[in-house]
Amino acid sequence: MIKKVIQNPNPLLYKKTENITDFKDKNLRQLIKDMKDTLLEQDGLGLAAPQIGISKAVFVIPPDYAPKVRTLSIPLSLFSPLFPTTYINPRIVGYLGVKEEWEEGCLSIRGVYYKIRRYNEVVLEAQAENGKKFSITTKGLLAKVFQHETDHLNGTLITNRLHEK
Amino acid sequence: MKNKHLKIIFFGTPEFSNIVLQKLIDSNYKPFLVVTQPDKPTGRKKEIIPSPVKILAQKHNIPIIQPEKLKNYKLPTTNYQLGIVAAYGKIIPTEILEIPKYGTLNIHPSLLPKYRGPSPIQATILNKDKKTGVTIMKMDKTMDHGPVIKSKKLKIKNEKFTYEILGKKLFKIGANLLIEVLPDYISGKIKLKKQADRKATYTKIIKREDGLINWNKPADYIERQLHAYTPWPRIYTFFNGKRLKVLKLEISEYTIGTPGVPIVSGQAIKYDDGFAVQTSNGLVIPSIVQLEGKNTQTAKEFLNGHPKIIGSTLN
Numbered sequence: 350m351i352k353k354v355i356q357n358p359n360p361l362l363y364k365k366t367e368n369i370t371d372f373k374d375k376n377l378r379q380l381i382k383d384m385k386d387t388l389l390e391q392d393g394l395g396l397a398a399p400q401i402g403i404s405k406a407v408f409v410i411p412p413d414y415a416p417k418v419r420t421l422s423i424p425l426s427l428f429s430p431l432f433p434t435t436y437i438n439p440r441i442v443g444y445l446g447v448k449e450e451w452e453e454g455c456l457s458i459r460g461v462y463y464k465i466r467r468y469n470e471v472v473l474e475a476q477a478e479n480g481k482k483f484s485i486t487t488k489g490l491l492a493k494v495f496q497h498e499t500d501h502l503n504g505t506l507i508t509n510r511l512h513e514k
Numbered sequence: 515m516k517n518k519h520l521k522i523i524f525f526g527t528p529e530f531s532n533i534v535l536q537k538l539i540d541s542n543y544k545p546f547l548v549v550t551q552p553d554k555p556t557g558r559k560k561e562i563i564p565s566p567v568k569i570l571a572q573k574h575n576i577p578i579i580q581p582e583k584l585k586n587y588k589l590p591t592t593n594y595q596l597g598i599v600a601a602y603g604k605i606i607p608t609e610i611l612e613i614p615k616y617g618t619l620n621i622h623p624s625l626l627p628k629y630r631g632p633s634p635i636q637a638t639i640l641n642k643d644k645k646t647g648v649t650i651m652k653m654d655k656t657m658d659h660g661p662v663i664k665s666k667k668l669k670i671k672n673e674k675f676t677y678e679i680l681g682k683k684l685f686k687i688g689a690n691l692l693i694e695v696l697p698d699y700i701s702g703k704i705k706l707k708k709q710a711d712r713k714a715t716y717t718k719i720i721k722r723e724d725g726l727i728n729w730n731k732p733a734d735y736i737e738r739q740l741h742a743y744t745p746w747p748r749i750y751t752f753f754n755g756k757r758l759k760v761l762k763l764e765i766s767e768y769t770i771g772t773p774g775v776p777i778v779s780g781q782a783i784k785y786d787d788g789f790a791v792q793t794s795n796g797l798v799i800p801s802i803v804q805l806e807g808k809n810t811q812t813a814k815e816f817l818n819g820h821p822k823i824i825g826s827t828l829n
Contacts, residue, residue, distance in 0.1 A: 395515040413575040454516030
């Protein structure tokens with residue numbers, strides 16, 4: 350179901366989210382589905398759970414931007430790479446490359462783009478919908494999406510990053 | 515995160531177009547719709563092959579449309595801000611060019627107003643130009659006439675470019691240039707320059723007959739003709755009334771003849787284990803040939819089957 354995207358300055362956007370522990374929870378399924386529906390309708394590049402009012406550590410990206418990854422559990426996964434669009438309990442574990450400035454907008458801050466400095470390459474660890482752990486090293490646009498969305502889960506908005514070097 | 519992209523429609527068909535499409539995708543200007551030519555039977559086996567652009571668009575989940583003709587065609591949406599054209603190969607009517615707010619831009623592989631029309635790359639090679647380039651222009655109702663957004667030169671020193679290599683190079687430069695100018699163009703910071711129409715020159719649609727070799731031309735011209743017209747239409751001559759394609763050749767600046775006997779352009783002579791053909795200046799030494807209806811052969815293999823070529827005149 351398409352949900353309303355909550356707007357700044359709603360305090361939920363500034364709260365650190367809780368990790369997911371029960372991957373069999375029906376509410377989690379529903380949350381992911383709602384997030385995907387809302388992201389599609391909004392034509393966004395990424396959406397974090399707090400943006401639809403749920404303070405959980407989940408974000409989604411559009412399917413056509415999904416990277417190819419292999420899970421950490423070998424060897425079966427070698428044969429079936431994932432194209433994850435759902436990222437649960439994500440953590441950026443490495444910043445690579447250099448910071449570069451670019452213009453970034455947020456679905457919770459309507460109509461404004463800010464110049465933000467972001468690393469152009471990161472390593473992200475997360476869990477898939479079934480709880481499987483995986484890790485991704487990615488560059489460019491997707492690296493920036495990952496930084497933006499993990500910021501959301503930590504209660505940070507782009508307005509908090511405005512004057513960073 | 516908000517998707518900041520402009521809504522872009524991309525028009526393109528061959529491998530050259532893919533250079534631009536790929537660059538747009540990599541640079542956060544991914545088009546939401548791609549227009550490409552219908553799948554066509556290609557090659558000797560007439561297999562139905564999708565255009566390279568179609569394959570790339572499918573890989574990136576971009577919707578595709580393949581209208582036979584754009585005249586009177588209704589695009590699935592008129593809600594987009596920019597059109598980008600790279601080697602689409604069909605006429606786009608003015609009504610469609612003018613739909614998006616920022617117009618429709620074309621990447622043209624020459625320094626406009628030089629070489630307007632459909633075969634600028636071939637013209638550059640045939641004319642042995644020392645300089646060419648690529649132009650990003652805003653399309654209007656007259657072909658290749660619209661104002662220039664930016665152009666970039668490419669110097670040609672002694673490289674013997676083939677059509678495919680020069681085309682790739684120019685579209686690569688064009689794709690980078692496009693990404694470089696797009697932000698300023700969109701924000702209105704770029705002043706468009708009207709073309710100097712008086713200086714305009716035109717290229718024509720290449721026909722199969724353009725591949726016919728004129729042996730009264732110098733050998734280096736025939737070599738450039740091969741470079742310009744590969745992979746299509748390729749170059750050919752006639753031997754015994756049958757079409758003989760020359761797929762690969764070398765040239766020599768020396769003309770070999772018998773003292774006292776005049777040299778006849780088009781005459782084949784024995785050369786190494788194959789043959790060479792006299793021109794107005796120098797020799798053309800074919801290495802791979804193909805006789806009408808037959809498979810490709812080396813010059814040596816061809817000579818084994820057709821020893822009578824030596825001494826005969828090709829035309």
